[in-house]
Amino acid sequence: MSLPPLRAVGAPGAQPSGVAHDVAHFLRPGTLRLAALPPLSLYLHVPWCLRKCPYCDFNSHAVPAAPRLPAVATPQGGSHRAGEPGPGATAPRLPAVATPQGGSHRAGEPGPGATAPRLPAVATPQGGSHRAGEPGPGADPFDRPSLDTGMASRYLDALLADLEASLPLVWGRPVVSVFIGGGTPSLLHPDQVARLLSDLRARLPLVPGAEVTLEANPGSFERQRFRGYRAAGVTRLSVGVQSFDDAQLAVLGRVHDAAQAHAALAEAAAAFDTFNIDLMYALPGQDEAALARDLDAALSHRPPHLSVYHLTLEPNTVFATRPPPGLPDDEAASDMLDLICARTAAAGLSRYEVSAFARDGHRCAHNLNYWQFGDYLGIGAGAHGKLSFPERVLRQVRWREPAAYMENALAGRAVSNQHEVARKDLPFEFMLNALRLREGVPAAWFGERTGLPPSAIAAALQRAEQRGLLEPAAGGQLRATARGFDFLSDLQALFLPG
Numbered sequence: 282m283s284l285p286p287l288r289a290v291g292a293p294g295a296q297p298s299g300v301a302h303d304v305a306h307f308l309r310p311g312t313l314r315l316a317a318l319p320p321l322s323l324y325l326h327v328p329w330c331l332r333k334c335p336y337c338d339f340n341s342h343a344v345p346a347a348p349r350l351p352a353v354a355t356p357q358g359g360s361h362r363a364g365e366p367g368p369g370a371t372a373p374r375l376p377a378v379a380t381p382q383g384g385s386h387r388a389g390e391p392g393p394g395a396t397a398p399r400l401p402a403v404a405t406p407q408g409g410s411h412r413a414g415e416p417g418p419g420a421d422p423f424d425r426p427s428l429d430t431g432m433a434s435r436y437l438d439a440l441l442a443d444l445e446a447s448l449p450l451v452w453g454r455p456v457v458s459v460f461i462g463g464g465t466p467s468l469l470h471p472d473q474v475a476r477l478l479s480d481l482r483a484r485l486p487l488v489p490g491a492e493v494t495l496e497a498n499p500g501s502f503e504r505q506r507f508r509g510y511r512a513a514g515v516t517r518l519s520v521g522v523q524s525f526d527d528a529q530l531a532v533l534g535r536v537h538d539a540a541q542a543h544a545a546l547a548e549a550a551a552a553f554d555t556f557n558i559d560l561m562y563a564l565p566g567q568d569e570a571a572l573a574r575d576l577d578a579a580l581s582h583r584p585p586h587l588s589v590y591h592l593t594l595e596p597n598t599v600f601a602t603r604p605p606p607g608l609p610d611d612e613a614a615s616d617m618l619d620l621i622c623a624r625t626a627a628a629g630l631s632r633y634e635v636s637a638f639a640r641d642g643h644r645c646a647h648n649l650n651y652w653q654f655g656d657y658l659g660i661g662a663g664a665h666g667k668l669s670f671p672e673r674v675l676r677q678v679r680w681r682e683p684a685a686y687m688e689n690a691l692a693g694r695a696v697s698n699q700h701e702v703a704r705k706d707l708p709f710e711f712m713l714n715a716l717r718l719r720e721g722v723p724a725a726w727f728g729e730r731t732g733l734p735p736s737a738i739a740a741a742l743q744r745a746e747q748r749g750l751l752e753p754a755a756g757g758q759l760r761a762t763a764r765g766f767d768f769l770s771d772l773q774a775l776f777l778p779g
């Protein structure tokens with residue numbers, strides 16, 4: 282099954298965008314019965330990167346040249362995957378599922394892959410050079426390649442307009458977490474992040490101590506910038522490293538090197554109580570020894586959280602048309618995953634989700650809410666959202682192109698497409714997410730969060746148990762067995778509509 286197609290606004294049968302914000306429309310009688318609304322998170326998308334990585338299918342666009350930037354951009358990378366229900370498994374490919382970032386991933390399967398020319402080592406805006414992680418002589422500590430101020434300001438205005446137009450749909454609901462993802466949100470200046478978070482807090486009730494994550498990339502001057510984000514209200518940093526191997530980073534088209542990654546992580550650890558490192562595995566030409574070196578490098582920073590994604594070739598990427606040579610086969614990738622699990626466990630991180638490993642108390646609250654089939658309001662270019670009402674579940678997507686998004690959001694029309702999730706699709710959507718969690722979810726949540734009776738999945742549960750893929754549901758928890766977790770796509774596929 283694939284998710285019901287989103288209907289383009291203006292297309293035959295489509296809902297006019299104004300309907301997207303008409304709360305009465307979504308409160309009318311329907312066929313579902315949600316006993317209570319699930320927790321609500323907020324996702325904010327920043328759609329620009331210094332350049333597009335060849336494996337990336339997220340809604341990210343090379344940043345337009347800003348007048349104050351040097352001709353050649355300084356090294357700085359992008360991150361990916363945090364803030365979404367990620368990758369991770371084997372078996373038959375399941376339908377693509379939209380991510381809040383506006384990309385897609387395959388259920389139970391890992392992510393992306395890459396090549397491209399590299400940018401030169403390190404060049405300051407002043408045209409000099411400096412060591413990674415240190416400002417050059419006379420440099421403004423915040424003055425590294427970023428968005429043009431005027432464009433950033435207009436984008437923040439659009440985000441605010443988008444949020445304000447969406448408020449009636451989430452009125453009175455507390456927000457349990459915020460995730461600023463991309464793209465490369467660390468292209469925003471800390472002052473801009475402060476403005477953004479201040480605007481949010483003035484309009485939405487964030488629960489006390491709410492997790493506020495920002496995706497950042499290795500580059501120069503992290504010390505002041507990361508601390509600036511902390512001062513702005515960010516509580517958690519997710520650093521997109523992908524590899525510590527310079528040759529591999531070049532193949533992946535990343536614009537940072539290993540030294541910059543190490544410097545960024547040292548500063549992240551100094552500035553934040555909790556942070557995440559994004560890594561990828563099954564990279565072109567990678568063997569277990571090379572992966573072990575990457576893991577050792579990552580673990581040397583004692584990360585509270587580690588996300589490790591399998592490189593996959595996604596449609597509509599450079600790698601899809603020109604795959605890099607030397608990609609490990611499935612068997613080699615499976616052995617690599619075993620190595621990742623062993624090394625992370627030895628370092629005190631438990632695998633709580635297909636691709637996520639954390640120390641006690643450091644699981645990502647925002648991503649957990651996705652996997653637990655919670656709600657999320659997605660704001661920004663191409664952002665996806667899921668919002669529940671007493672008798673329906675709504676999915677929305679915003680205009681994808683940054684210019685179109687800004688123009689429409691500022692005119693009160695940020696939503697480009699929306700649809701109510703069909704009854705027949707809800708079991709798969711719920712299980713697709715919930716079964717990614719090693720501990721699963723309470724069985725009662727199925728009814729609470731889909732509005733469907735237990736009979737809607739009774740037959741599939743029985744088949745899954747008979748095949749040894751699911752723990753007996755009588756235990757009160759919907760949880761994959763060890764075998765089911767290894768063959769997650771097979772297990773999830775049992776819940777596809779007939």
Ligand code: SF4
Nearest residue numbers: 330334337359360464
């Ligand atoms: S930095 Fe991240 S979001 Fe940007 S293009 Fe690369 S993988 Fe995609």
